[in-house]
Amino acid sequence: MSAAVAPRVVLVGPMGAGKTTVATLLGDAWGVPVRDTDADIVETSGREIADIFVESGEEHFRDLEAAAVVAALAEHDGVLALGGGAVLRPETCDLLADQTVVFLRVGLSDAVRRVGLGVGRPLLLGNVRARIKTLLDERTPIYESVADHVVETDGRTPEEVAAEVRELLS
Numbered sequence: 001m002s003a004a005v006a007p008r009v010v011l012v013g014p015m016g017a018g019k020t021t022v023a024t025l026l027g028d029a030w031g032v033p034v035r036d037t038d039a040d041i042v043e044t045s046g047r048e049i050a051d052i053f054v055e056s057g058e059e060h061f062r063d064l065e066a067a068a069v070v071a072a073l074a075e076h077d078g079v080l081a082l083g084g085g086a087v088l089r090p091e092t093c094d095l096l097a098d099q100t101v102v103f104l105r106v107g108l109s110d111a112v113r114r115v116g117l118g119v120g121r122p123l124l125l126g127n128v129r130a131r132i133k134t135l136l137d138e139r140t141p142i143y144e145s146v147a148d149h150v151v152e153t154d155g156r157t158p159e160e161v162a163a164e165v166r167e168l169l170s
């Protein structure tokens with residue numbers, strides 16, 4: 001059974017897919033609030049994402065992220081953007097089964113172009129292109145498994161992507 005409060009849409013996908021950007025455009029278009037689990041984690045922990053990874057490790061970040069997803073799904077009825085690795089936790093995927101989930105797909109070249117040097121995204125430290133390729137290979141099947149809709153973002157502007165999401169959900 002769906003919760004009484006539920007996001008209108010949950011955006012998933014890799015770093016650089018445009019989840020954060022498109023969430024804001026959708027919120028503006030629909031006139032609903034926007035949440036992003038990365039921003040929620042920064043606010044509740046008082047630390048930047050990169051600092052959490054460096055000081056406390058990825059697993060601790062994933063714990064905070066899983067808790068941020070639970071809170072957002074329970075409290076928020078607007079647009080919700082997840083971090084790219086949120087789907088690594090099976091309990092998060094289970095929760096997404098009751099939600100309307102859109103997978104913003106991005107290919108390797110566009111993702112690399114968009115994240116640049118990966119500043120602020122600690123998992124990309126080192127060879128950004130090689131790291132993104134590994135993450136895309138590992139995670140694409142998970143994004144596909146939780147998604148109700150897949151929207152391609154390569155070669156498209158965030159506005160075009162947001163327009164397709166709006167059309168899909170209208």
Ligand SMILES: Nc1ncnc2c1ncn2[C@@H]1O[C@H](COP(=O)(O)OP(=O)(O)O)[C@@H](O)[C@H]1O
Nearest residue numbers: 014015016017018019020021114153156157158
């Ligand atoms: N469709 C797009 N085309 C070009 N650049 C984009 C697109 N979507 C997002 N961007 C840019 O890519 C970068 C990463 O976007 P962001 O929304 O933070 O992605 P995510 O939250 O999925 O990691 C930002 O600089 C953003 O302006």
Ligand SMILES: O=C(O)C1=C[C@@H](OP(=O)(O)O)[C@@H](O)[C@H](O)C1
Nearest residue numbers: 014015016038083084085121122
């Ligand atoms: O893919 C990941 O593991 C991560 C994605 C980031 O969010 P975006 O996907 O919004 O960049 C952020 O949560 C963190 O750097 C880890």
Ligand SMILES: [Mg+2]
Nearest residue numbers: 019020038083
């Ligand atoms: Mg983001």
